[in-house]
Amino acid sequence: MAAEIDIRSVTKTYHRGGEALRVLDELDLQMEGATFYALMGPSGSGKTTLLNLVGGLDHADSGQVVVGDTDLTDLDGSGLARWRAEHVGFVFQGFNLLPVLSARENVELPLLLAPLSRQQRREQAERALELVGLADRMDHKPRELSGGQEQRVAIARAIASDPQVILADEPTGDLDRTTADAVLDLLQRLNRELHKTILMVTHDPQAAGYADKVIHLDKGKLGRIDDNRKATGTGGRS
Amino acid sequence: MPWRLLFRNVLGHPVRSLLTIGSVAVAVFLICMLHAVTSGLTRTLSAAASNRLVVQSAVSLFVDLPLSYQQKMAPVPGIEAICKWQWFGGRYEQDKGGFFAQFGIDPETFLPSYPEITIAEGSYDEFAKNRSACVVGEALARKYDWQVGQTVPILGTIFTRNDGRPWEFTVAGLYKSSSASIDEQTMYFHYDYLRESLETGGASGPQGVGVYVLRLAPGTDPLGVQQAVDGMFENGPQRVQTTTEAEFNRQFVSMLGDVPTLLQMVGGAVLFAIFFAVLNTMIMAGRERTRDLGVLKALGFTNGVSAALLVAESLLVCSLGAGLGVLLGLVLEKPFQVATAAFIPGFGFDTNTLLLGAGIAVAIGLLSGLVPGWRAAKLTTVGALREVG
Ligand SMILES: Nc1ncnc2c1ncn2[C@@H]1O[C@H](COP(=O)(O)OP(=O)(O)OP(=O)(O)O)[C@@H](O)[C@H]1O
Numbered sequence A: 001m002a003a004e005i006d007i008r009s010v011t012k013t014y015h016r017g018g019e020a021l022r023v024l025d026e027l028d029l030q031m032e033g034a035t036f037y038a039l040m041g042p043s044g045s046g047k048t049t050l051l052n053l054v055g056g057l058d059h060a061d062s063g064q065v066v067v068g069d070t071d072l073t074d075l076d077g078s079g080l081a082r083w084r085a086e087h088v089g090f091v092f093q094g095f096n097l098l099p100v101l102s103a104r105e106n107v108e109l110p111l112l113l114a115p116l117s118r119q120q121r122r123e124q125a126e127r128a129l130e131l132v133g134l135a136d137r138m139d140h141k142p143r144e145l146s147g148g149q150e151q152r153v154a155i156a157r158a159i160a161s162d163p164q165v166i167l168a169d170e171p172t173g174d175l176d177r178t179t180a181d182a183v184l185d186l187l188q189r190l191n192r193e194l195h196k197t198i199l200m201v202t203h204d205p206q207a208a209g210y211a212d213k214v215i216h217l218d219k220g221k222l223g224r225i226d227d228n229r230k231a232t233g234t235g236g237r238s
Numbered sequence B: 001m002p003w004r005l006l007f008r009n010v011l012g013h014p015v016r017s018l019l020t021i022g023s024v025a026v027a028v029f030l031i032c033m034l035h036a037v038t039s040g041l042t043r044t045l046s047a048a049a050s051n052r053l054v055v056q057s058a059v060s061l062f063v064d065l066p067l068s069y070q071q072k073m074a075p076v077p078g079i080e081a082i083c084k085w086q087w088f089g090g091r092y093e094q095d096k097g098g099f100f101a102q103f104g105i106d107p108e109t110f111l112p113s114y115p116e117i118t119i120a121e122g123s124y125d126e127f128a129k130n131r132s133a134c135v136v137g138e139a140l141a142r143k144y145d146w147q148v149g150q151t152v153p154i155l156g157t158i159f160t161r162n163d164g165r166p167w168e169f170t171v172a173g174l175y176k177s178s179s180a181s182i183d184e185q186t187m188y189f190h191y192d193y194l195r196e197s198l199e200t201g202g203a204s205g206p207q208g209v210g211v212y213v214l215r216l217a218p219g220t221d222p223l224g225v226q227q228a229v230d231g232m233f234e235n236g237p238q239r240v241q242t243t244t245e246a247e248f249n250r251q252f253v254s255m256l257g258d259v260p261t262l263l264q265m266v267g268g269a270v271l272f273a274i275f276f277a278v279l280n281t282m283i284m285a286g287r288e289r290t291r292d293l294g295v296l297k298a299l300g301f302t303n304g305v306s307a308a309l310l311v312a313e314s315l316l317v318c319s320l321g322a323g324l325g326v327l328l329g330l331v332l333e334k335p336f337q338v339a340t341a342a343f344i345p346g347f348g349f350d351t352n353t354l355l356l357g358a359g360i361a362v363a364i365g366l367l368s369g370l371v372p373g374w375r376a377a378k379l380t381t382v383g384a385l386r387e388v389g
């Protein structure tokens, strides 16, 4: 199978106060489609930076980032914006729902960028919310929801426009164990049932256990890649 | 463009939005009223007729001229008619707090000198025939509900009747004016009625004429007449100053100080204050939305949309405010006009006033939206989410 995400010799350097910090150092990494990856590593190892490059939120200094059949290094700012709208969904640690919009409206937001009628937008948003088990919370504002529910709304928003790739940066970082497990279950289902390619940054080994493969990053270099399916024979927990 | 988000952002901070809308409304209302005053003054000035000269005392407008001057000026070539004007300064019995102007004039020369006046009701002939008759502006008649034929008691302040009773004028006609040079809030009566009362001892007060208005024959050079009249009384007994009507009006207006400039300065100051208030609010709103904007960009919204959201919000709030302010102005225009007619000639909204209100809304809205909008456009998702998160 062709690699869904292909990172070729990518370097990213930040400059602060005349000091250059090489966060990613000629990184090479291939990820397959329809696979659930966890990305682990010490704080400051460049996990978020890598996620941002794959999501087209930032440019690499050198090397190539190819997702699907798009070379992101070819795209400019607005090209990347258009690409993001169609091809990736983001889930953040802090949920990042817009507080003034209801759950349904938050999920509808990315659909405004798709050529859909009002009715279609509404239906598609409702379907996504049903999928994450929040059919009865559609008209609630974020502040009327629990953290776990908020994160599920955020996941619904990430999948609303049906992107192939979902990028999650510590999605369970702010949640307790039980709630975190529910969210991880949900991500796993998206991978198993809808065949999404998921890249999830996490510090939590238990969370990483839900993934098919665990990528270890250290000081901008690729460490080992564990295959949970080989280890357990069944493909992770649950 | 996520319109719903735009409206929700405005509604999401009802107090802040209402305060901003309210302050823009007050500012626009104030500026429209100031504009209505200055444009009213300008209209009055520019409406002045070029074939009328005003002869007044060289000392001051408040010094009367001798009655005998009329005969002396009459032979000056180019003068077609002379009309006396005398300020009466009376108070209406039924509304002593209210104020409107009354003038004693010469009925035979008044109407022919002021073609902008037409009689809407009653008859000018009746007025001319009856010594104690008067004509009043339509607006004034409406204000006090005066009918043709009614007798109106006016208390003299400068000219008092010796029997202690008010003067009585019978309304013979209501007039309309097609020009800002003559308002519709004034009462005109016979100068001779006043003069006779003074001469026969029925009343006391200064004897003389406030100003003489000269109507020039077509084709007359006003400068020549001006010089002839001024020269005629060069050696007294009372020196005069002859001016065009436009110049006279300008003088009259400038007695209030340089009101238009002052009002413009006040308006400008209000505008500045409100601009900074709105700008500050919008910058605050933009900062608060940093995370939201980062999320929008992550979802694929462009920099342009991010900026447009803030600019549109600012425009929306300012337009609502301006709309409210103009509406308030339109509602209060008439009452204000009636209340101030005597000392603010020509007060009224015109197209320019409304355009000014709309222009202020757009200008303040755009400028205050562009600052946070610019920041929103430059913001990167990565930066925005790191900053707060
Ligand atoms: N905009 C920036 N300017 C300068 N340095 C930056 C910038 N963004 C990130 N860094 C630095 O780059 C390094 C990698 O950051 P990154 O956020 O990718 O780490 P991470 O692996 O996600 O860490 P964590 O687990 O704490 O989230 C850190 O040392 C960070 O301080």
Ligand SMILES: [Mg+2]
Pocket (backbone or CB within 6 Å): A047, A048, A049, A169
């Ligand atoms: Mg991170």
